[in-house]
Amino acid sequence: MTRPSLIAAAIVITATTPVAAQKPVRLGIHSVGMTYTELTDATKSEGVGAGATLQLRWRRFGLEGLVAKARLKPVNNDELQEYEFVQFDVRLNYWIASVVALEIGGEWWQIDPEFAAQEVGAGRIGIVSQFPLAKISEIWARGAYLINPRFSGGGEAGLAVEVGLGVAVGTSNGRFRVMAESNFQRIDRRVNGVEVPLQLTQARLGVVVGF
């Protein structure tokens, strides 16, 4: 057997080896509270909404999709209008160890009405670590670099990162979880050499059912 085929075989074996017992399918719904700031503190908007998640797990691979919708209201400037913030998020995980996974994915913000805030699309590459606190509980943290963000208002980004923290408590069989998760994103947008930074923080509280 040649070296490349040996390496390929090793990759296949490693990739298809299960690492942790988790329900292969999880569906969740959550409420979301978020704060979005662009350029200055004067544009800060806050609001709440709802969302849903779908998580699939097969051996070392995980796929997570999220959609959330919130209505944000500017808090420091009455002249700015309210707007709807819709977030689409997808993450593909590969668990390199029982508690650590590499993560790639992408996200897209959709704003209505248009230009009330920036619509953003970006890829991501990062790492996620999930640790069981007990049989009924787990905690996870994630950090990612947002790759090549695109904005509806144009421009480009220098630093673009996100960090997140989550905790869940539920039944010992993993079928039911109450979860809380936060997400912080900073995107240093620059338009024609002018700094127009964006910052988004989210807190999600919801339930997840595993199958």
Add this chain to the structure above:
Amino acid sequence: MRPLSLVVLLSLIVAAPALGQDNATVLLAQQAYDELDFPRAITLGRQALSQRLTRDDQVFVHELLGLTYGALDSTRQAVDHFRQLIFLDPDREPDVNVVSPRITSLYASALGQVLVIRRLRVDTASFVAGQGGLNIQFQLSRPARAIGRVVGADYDMVIDSMLVAGTGRFEWRAMTDAGDPVPAGDYQVIITAVEAGNEFSAPVEVTVTHAAVDTSDHLTSLPGYTALPETEIPPRDWKPLGISVLYAGLVSGASIALENNALGESEREVLGISVLAVVTGLVMSIKKPDPRPVPANIRYNELLRENLARRNADIAQQNAERRRQVRLTIVPVQVGGS
């Protein structure tokens, strides 16, 4: 009368055959013997033998005459009657604690001159057909060829043949030529001793019954082995709290560090979830720890279950085999000689 003869006579009186006959001549002979009137006892005894006597009476008279002739030092006649006695009842022999050594010697001399089968014994046997047999034990008075044979309804089989000096033993497996167990019913086990022109046969009746073979119950546990607990409650530890503080601290710290000062503070959501995570870690540390598996015990129990399953599989196989088998019980009915 010499003192020795007196002793012999006294021992003969003690050793006189038990009175239990109905024939008048035999009774008179017995009476004459008891009165030490040996000539009359001999006359009456001979007279009785010329009559039609039962087998027991014949045995009695020959024994009486043997003892009487022995008392009178008539060796040849005594041995003759003892020989007749042995032919009629091979297992009968003088009690060495009662009769004189002279009589015992005469009896032994007679025994050495005849070929008989003695102490033919079969014990009750119960066995699975094909896995056991009926023990047949006997003694030959002289070295001879012994032939064992069993005869029943539609059954006649020579079970063994061997030269025997002293004690011999045959085993009847109670199987037909086709390998099937013999049908239930009455059978006659016949031992024949053959030596030159002499032949003596002794039969014993046996009854064969069939029964189902007992099956074994399945085991629910292996005797002497007990399953071990597969989990144990670990001692309380603060690892969940430590982990949650670490994760929350890292994320909160990173959020604060990454926060853009120009955009004001907006880490409220992150800090709220971080506090929730730490509280969750604290609760998980305080609560009773989850049972954790004990690999050694799990492996031990697996081996135990495997062994139990193997044993039960063996038992099931044995039971299936036993349901096709037959238990034979062979009970002797009576022992006699001819």
